[in-house]
Amino acid sequence: MKLNFKKTGAGKPLIIVHGLFGSADNWFSIARELEKDFTLYLVDQRNHGDSPHSEDWDYSVMAEDLKELMQDEGLSSAYFMGHSMGGKTVMRLALEYPELVEKLIVADIAPRFYPLHHQQILEGLNAIPLGQLKSRKEADEILAKYINNPGIRQFLLKSLGRDENGKFIWKINLPVITEKIANVGEAIESEKPFEKPTLFIGGENSDYITEKDKEDITRLFPNSHLIYIKNAGHWLHAEQPAAVIETVRAFLNT
Known part of the structure; x- marks a missing residue:
């Protein structure tokens, strides 16, 4: 599927993927700073924003959408950051196609199954x-x-x-x-881990990434670490944008 996206900035490509009910627009305030260091691709996932609608909607097809976007843009690899549902999409992509993902950032979501709550x-x-x-x-x-x-x-x-x-x-x-809302809660699994640098960012006041999740995170993403943004809940990029920008820059520029 040809996704709608907004491209801005200069530097290494960083593809940012929003969460459920969201769109690329959710990341504009973050983009104004990060575009100084990276070529940003702010993506509307299928069935969201200005991207096409489809009856097919799960993490496998959403990961394939990102792969197609990279092919269309001539990108052999990129940095990826995904929030919530978008975090699971980029995890799926990294585990299926590790050669496409140079570094991975997952914002306030773990690989585990989440029960229905929407x-x-x-x-x-x-x-x-x-x-x-x-x-x-x-x-x-x-x-x-x-x-x-x-x-x-x-x-x-x-x-x-x-x-x-x-x-x-x-x-x-x-x-x-x-x-198909149950698909959003599906666990991300793989027999082979993603071994490149990965950062999980949790909101200090959120319960989306718990102590129990660290085992699954380490198993699937052994070269990862987890930090929490203070005074932030699940929408950490909206609640503490400066801290998120600083954290992303520090990780990607290391």
């Missing part, structure tokens, strides 16, 4: 009647019945767009995501 978000998104929707404010009011946090609602509603006739549409492929 049902309330999906209920809220599916409750918004796009055909009758008159404004984004109305959409927010409906979503507020399911999600109290206004920051999370604002993030989710970034995927609300308009078609050529001005009618509201979802940029995300909501039906497929709703049907």
